[in-house]
Amino acid sequence: MSLLSLALSLVFLLLSFLAPNTLTAFLGLGALGVAAFARLEPRVRTLNLALLTLAFTLFLRSSGNTLGLIGLVGILVALTTLPRIPRGIRVALGLAILLLSVPIAGFANTFIFELGIQIGIFAAMSLGLNVVVGMAGLLDLGYAAFFAVGAYTWAIFGSPQAGKFLQGNFPLPGEYMYLFMLIAVVTTAITGLLIGLPALRLRGDYLAIVTLGLGEVVRILANNLDHPINITNGPQGITPVGRPPIDWFRSLMGALGVRLDETTDYQLFFYLLVLVMIGLVVLANVNLANSRFGRAWVAIREDEIAAQAMGIPLLPTKLIAFMTGAAFSGVMGVIYGAQRTFVSPESFTLLASITILAMVILGGMGSIPGAILGAAALTILNLDILKTFSEFVRTSLPWIPSQVDPAKYERLVFGLILILMMIYRPQGLIPEARHRAELEEEA
């Protein structure tokens, strides 16, 4: 088995040089499946994963095919979940993938940067929602509202828009984006407080409905606040939203020997910025989970009455969870607006809230690696697989009517995924440690 698995990885490595095409990518994914699931000696498995990392990187460099990115995500999942891999190797390979493989692939195909940034933004948000839904058990269907508030916080002041209703010199210089990331934490936390104060008095389904409604209120406000005073510029959205100047970043990269051009410099910058943000968000998540706040949230999820009998005040504790989740989302909103240089109400619909919720559920409620994996899987599905598939249908199977274009059935696919998950794996792809223990003992 070990030999077969190693042979497969080596063949894939070889083919990545000779014929980096879609078939090769599928062979690579197969090799990864064998390396992850076959019964292998830990050392062989580790070697295998390292080989595959190298192979997928080479493959991406020569082809830019996004299937390679799925392979890299798969390796990351294997590194976080499989037992008995030395800790140092996990960290080293993980960092190599995030800091070397993905940027190398991004230079071959800038769409990979785009995917990486989107995955990162959504991963950070699903980590925020994970605090609210996963830990505290508060079903929030209006989470995109906080993303919107964060995005607009910077979009209004980082573009000429603020000049339409305020005296002063707008847009603010791009460096202010960093400051506005902090300001967005405050504005979204306040929004969380305003939405949470009435909503969090309710439980379960009622809470879900009210958050859904209040989330829509925020989007509709963004849509309609172009009169009497033009604050949000209504449905047209705001553009161009400022970006921070990155001359320091270009010279830093130049010093490291990385040559950047006009299109890739900001992509790489935002990709790395998003990575840093995920690092911070994960750290905050872990710290909170292991504090009196995290325990109080889980206690409330488990039994509100018992939690209260332990001296945990319900409303304030739930509000803190709500505001924490909101703040994570708000920061990512600022980055989202700056990266796309365009913000409009369309990005913050109910579907966006449900997408983020689906990421949390797919990954495993309460689980930190799960939330990140859920974000990666659904973002890739959404932006890449469905689009590629419909492209394939349009060109290769032209007799299929355009009404059944797979890209139009995003919601259907989400729904199917959620139903299948609920039936076959309700604890999520990477369950929270608590749930995992629970299910193992039941088995």
Place this chain on the structure above:
Amino acid sequence: MKVLEVQGVTKRFGGLVAVNQVSLEVNEGEIFSVIGPNGAGKTTFFNLLTGIYTPDEGRILFLGQDITGSTPDKAAKLGIGRTFQNIRLFGAMTVLENILVGRHIHTRVPYLHALLRTPLARKEERKALEEALSLLEYVGLLHRKDELARNLPYGEQRKLEIARALALKPKLLLLDEPAAGMNPKETEALQEFILKIRSERGLTILLIEHDMRLVMRISDRIAVLDYGSKIAEGKPEEVRKNPRVIEAYLGRGAAGGAA
């Protein structure tokens, strides 16, 4: 010193008077039992004391402070710990985490310190962990610390629930049918345990219990509720002989009264 004073407390649910003009006083260090037939209003009475319900009439004083109509979390902060008739543990949390939640009000970590895991937060966490472990050792559940609460056998779940209430460091402990579902041997161990925590932790204990042998052996004083009203109060031997109590439990004929 009086730990608890209940003055003419009444609670109605629609037309039903669940607790009717009940007054009683509990002294420091006492084990005071509340007994009565099913549906006599005992658990409602507990829920009034801990702020789950607000009384329609009357006042409740805890250590001389009026706590009528306060919330459960405030009652807990003031020093009233409780267990529940149908065990309410945090099932998906470990035994240790259950105790740590019990220590919630004693772990003073501001939000930003917890978020950044500052030295202050680490110090408080370490202290909480040490105290939780020593409490688990005290109640004899240390070997179970990493198990999920819901996987514990029934008797140990009862014990863990009491331990979790002890983690609050309460002055008054309310136990709602702690011996329910226990065999005589387990009940005996429970009796020892209750007496031990009373003397070693300086607790005052208010107990609801159906097991009469336990109640008679352990209580300093007993109050009897029937249809929401207090029909008797006194030392165990007094209550045992009280004709109204016998009537409430066994019916008129048994009390020897005229038909």
